Amino acid sequence: MNTYTAVLASNINGGTIALLIILAILFIILIRNVRIVPQATKFVIERLGGYNKTWETGIHFKAPFIDRVSKVVSLKEKVADFMPQGVITKDNVTMQIDTVLFYQIVDPKLFTYGIENPIIAIENLSATTLRNIIGDLELDQTLTSRDVINTRMRTILDEATDPWGIKVNRVELKNILPPREIQNAMERQMKAEREKRESILRAEGEKEAAIRVAEGQKTAAILRAEAKKESAIREAEGEAQAILAVQEATARGLTMIKNVGADQGLISIKSLETLAKVADGRATKIIIPSEIQGLAGLAASLKEMVKDDKFEDQKDPPNA
Secondary structure, eight states: OHHHHHHHHHHHHHHHHHHHHHHHHHHHHHHHTEEEEOTTEEEEEEETTEEEEEEOSEEEEOOTTTEEEEEEEEOSOEEEEOOOEEEEOTTSOEEEEEEEEEEEEOOHHHHHHSOSSHHHHHHHHHHHHHHHHHTTSOHHHHHHOHHHHHHHHHHHHHHHHGGGTEEEEEEEEEEEEOOHHHHHHHHHHHHHHHHHHHHHHHHHHHHHHHHHHHHHHHHHHHHHHHHHHHHHHHHHHHHHHHHHHHHHHHHHHHHHHHHHTOOHHHHHHHHHHHHHHHTSSSOSOOOOOHHHHHHHHHHHHHHHHHHHHHHHHHHSOOOO
């Protein structure tokens, strides 16, 4: 009995251990088949070697031994920097151009099953597209038409990569390297253009300065003429006012003489006084009116008569 009990206990312990092992294996399998898809990422799932579904962001469970994750695809925008490509322009100038491509995976299924090595395919496609575009442009157009080239390349590459589940957002020409002799010629041309612009700017500056100086001189001349004109007007007005004042004073004097009833004798005396002021040694010639000449002769006669009376008085002294 004891032996049977021991065997039974041993079998129970062995079964428990096996069960625990099986449960542990099942737990590990379960854990390994639970997957969490992070943000901006998608999983392509295959079942028995064929496409089954695409997992979105979140937690998912795949069937053990049947399903497998074929590819993990990131939806973030990526950058592809391609090596410089040799291109020939329309005017037979060989140059090196390297491009930068910004792309994004929009369909994980097409990206997984559409083409093998899609990045290499995009690089080769961008090289051939760039050669075709540059072949229709001359050197000067190539150097000044980067935006046009970028837009045309983006459009062509976007259409070509659409079956691969890739969207080309931007294409940029990073460097355009013409041959050394072309660069030297361009530098000389640029230097000549700068010197030309400098000469033009200097001539325009000198012209502007001359115009400003001439305008200043013209304004100064106008102001001087206006000042001289104003001065002459003021002087003429002053002289006119002075003449008017003299005439008014003369008129008032004549009016006063008329009002007091001056006779011819008074007028003659005033004339003699005026004559005396005129003949004060400042004039060499004096024109005397006839009336004043008569008065002067009368005055001279009176003066001689007075002198004769005084001589007679001195000649005959009074009697004692």
